[in-house]
Amino acid sequence: PRESSLGAARKGSFPFAMQPDEADAAFHDAEAASDADQPSTVADFDAFLPTAPSSTELTVAAPVPPTGSEGGKDAKTVTLDDLAITAGCKAEEAATGTPPDEAEEELTQFEAVFDNRLEPGKSYFLVSVRWYRQWKAFVNAPTVHARPGRVDNEDLLDDPESAEPSFLLHAGVRENSHFQALNSEAWDLLVSWYGGGPVLVRKAYDDRGFANYDLRGVKLVLKRSSNIPQGVTVVISKATTIGDLKAAMCHHFEVDGDMCRVWDYYGGKRYALLARSYETVMDVNLTEGQEIMLEEKTEQGTWLWPSTPDSGMTSSSTGYYEQQAINVVLEGPGPSSPGLVGLSNLGNTCFMNSIIQCCSAWAPLRDVFLSDAFRAEINRSNPLGHEGKVAEGFAALMSMIYGGTGRKIAPRGFKKMIGDLCPQFQGYNQHDSHELLNFLLDGLHEDLNRIMNKPYTDGVEAKGRADAVVAQEFFDTFKLRNDSVLVDRCSGQFKSTVVCPTCGFVSRTFDPYFSVSVPLAKAAATEKTMSVKAFLQGSRPRSLTVVVPSVGPALHILAAVSRQVGVPVGSLICAETHYGSIYKLIPRACPLEDIHSHDEITVYQVDDVAPFEAELDWMPLPPPEEWYANLFGNRTTGQLDSSDDEGDAPTDTEEEDLEMTPVSGAPEDGLETKQSDLEVGTKTSPRVSMDADEPGEQQGEKKAAEEEEEEE
Incomplete structure (x- = not known):
């Protein structure tokens, strides 16, 4: 994701240098004060300042509902097609002209209109990197590379072979790896020269101060209370507001906007009433594939359901979060064993569910949050903490898992909590499990840190002392600023040793940790x-x-x-x-x-x-015929092969190379091979066998006979 102008302003960095100009004169008095009028002391400076106004009031305007968010004759009509993630896409676009004859001129015209800045709310056209690189290679080296054909984006589609493509992208597409995003002017220029398709359009949205592409949107099932079994499946942009969603549903179902309201109908129950028209799909924590219900008023003008969530839905909440942030029991009754509960996948949230299951199965951590003892240690003033929200949210989820209320839970409240406190986990993309574990353990530690005012501490130096002494001093220094139940139960230290290559000075440090990352070798390696x-x-x-x-x-x-x-x-x-x-x-x-x-x-x-x-100081050697077998392939007699093909017999040159390497630990004289044996193939005794069914006396007789023949 690229940083939007809002994010840049927050960080104090601007894409241009601010230089004084004539407009700056408006901020200064027409007659500048002379040097004599300037204050020289602090008291004079205070008197020199203008008198402050008696009161200063900052007025924060409430969010303005977007067009089409409320009913009325003047409201703009919003349809489901307008909200679709594929709005503006089409199968083909024909070329309306020809590219310049010179490749250099073609590149110059393209660069004149190309703008790689990403702005929320604007539409961008996706071009397959495969085609785009071919075109770039041509315009940069026309004598080496040929001009590409029509624009071909089919490799980006999830269903390229479909007769009616949905224009949805396949999973895992990334910018610069699979597609290149072009502004509308650059796309219009390229497609006017080459034509092609499919035309893939995606809008950018403000993702927590950063501009990002909404590539896949979110899939929802829209229903109405008068016909619950029937629903329509749509894939809409994540930046869609609740007001626009309601207006589009009213248009599709032909319902008056003043006579209906929208429910988050997660799991087939009224999860939350979506009453704030300016909130987006991401703000209200809607998940992939869930249901949205349009409740219609009865003929008497009353609502069909109460304004509170479904009373039959078991949920948990920390009290801080609103109704979109509660964990929900999807299936009952309770599990056969405490904690034996499944967690519903909210859309690529396997990384989160796996960490929850691991932490809930670890008794030293789980038992702390199943009791209310931890609440007495919540440090809401810790600037590095989260005002106890992580601890309370984790405790609420543990209470539901071990409360025996159901065997399947949707951890929506926990998901929204970590997304609000750590923006990188917002949405429903895939993330690294270890990163979430580090955030969770660190958040629990800071929320329960017993140190209210952290003192300044000096660094610890080894000075040649023993590791045990230095490590304990490091840990004692660490606990002066960090003391929590996490430190008590799951903390350790990494030892780091650095040696200066110039003077040979050795530096030893001990760094604390809450978790250790270890590699898991593949089965083939283990x-x-x-x-x-x-x-x-x-x-x-x-x-x-x-x-x-x-x-x-x-x-x-x-x-x-x-x-x-x-x-x-x-x-x-x-x-x-x-x-x-x-x-x-x-x-x-x-x-x-x-x-x-x-x-x-x-x-x-x-x-x-x-x-x-027993320990043996010798190594038995194969019988003599084994050497012949290894050399010439005859295993039974120990003699040379009597093949009719003279080419198979070893030549004189080959005989010179047939040197035997002594086995370690064996006498070398036992490895000698007589040249006469190689030439005529001396007969040897049958091979010695160590089979279990051969008596020991027979083995001894054969061994003695073999030794006699070798002596002869």
Whole structure:
């Protein structure tokens, strides 16, 4: 949003420099006093001042209702089409001329009429950034880029394929990212050259001192009391006044404006009477998709309903806010458990509802506001607080959530409260949940701050003292100006250390906080999937897929296998294998980070895991034939492949490169490979197996036979 002229004036900044001119003479006497007449002392200066008037009265004019806000013959007719967010939009606009031959002249004419200032009340035309950038590229480098075709804004529409487009924009459109806003003169010039469409018009409005585009408006369902089931859905501007809305409803339903009044009919009940014609849709806190009721007088000239909100509607209010700022129970009866209450989405208010649910579930904070003890600590004179409005508003909402009145609540009162006190949360756009949490905790703290007059405090220096001593001194100094129930229950300190790169001086500070923001890693970063083979007693080997944390001990693998196959985790051991043989045992405390995706992990069920948990100072090596398998792909005999294709046999050059890298912790002489073995392929014994069904004596015999053959 851009700052309007009103906001600029408030901040004391103006878009132009104010220079004295001839008109300034009107503010000075025709005959200026000489230097001799000027006062020289304070007493002379007081006597020199002109006599002040006896009384000064400032008159504040009441807001003037806009045209069409009241009934009458002279009132301007306002229709629903006039109030629609898409007023002025159309499908196509034809070109009425041709652009200049020279691109430089085209750009000069455009810049002469283009005005990027945003003023409330004016209409602006939206142009797709995609087309606008093509045009800008052309006029700046006509020899490189081609002239664009007709203006095409279909990528901005929510329903571009519809036969009758609604001219509503898709969610998330932003200025400079999706569209470029043009004043009417600049748009008329471009469209007269290129033509195109659809023509998308949006008005600017004053958004709390800032001018902003009303891109999506607010959707309402309009009804009349004489035919409640039937309604008409409209999308109107957020700056629409209640007077214009009433006039348009009267025109649509053909009702005399003096014989009806407008109700905020939220949730199918009379939520609030909208009697102030000058208030806007944003002022009265209307929400996306809610109902508005036009109540008509009876034939006797009396109102159908009383002037008070629906007596059947349960609500809560702090007493400060008016009837548009109450929380409402939408569904009853009460919840099955205290606090088990749903919060209605008021339109992109998930950020607020999630924080409310978190805070209501935190007993140390919730219990403070469920009792009236906090009211004795409200500091209404704190200039940094909100006169107790945040504390009272939060307490009213907690009382409704835990009051057992309903299982679904619309926190409209709380939403209006935070919007009034923190303008960035006004409206129904998406916001950051943590920003709202910081505002809420800080607001509760300042509203309940026990320090009425904050003293001046000096900074704390570490001076080489221990962190515990320095941190306590920082905190004691902080509590001299900040002491509340929030400080008692949810405050902490961040330690910050800064080292000077020149002199090496170390500065340590401790900064207070009420909440800590921590990153939440994605599931892909916190978990990993592994393929595991399981050898269980009394069953055939099984291939399993398990999901384990990315960080933690290897015990997670055994636990995952135990859950899948239903065997005690205490009877399982884990090992890394190569081609069916154990390469090394994996201790249960082994970090999962050390197990890679290409490792072959096998789990065995044994009678006693104690022998396998002992610390080993050696690492078993694969049998000799495994080296042949790794090199030449023959896993059964350990010999070279006898392929008919001579090209598959290793060449002399390849044989020179076949050097084996010693395994860490293993003797190097056990890794030697005789050149004669590579040339003729010495026969070796069958591969040693560690399968559970192979007796230990047979394994020992095979091992001895293998050693004899190696010696030969």
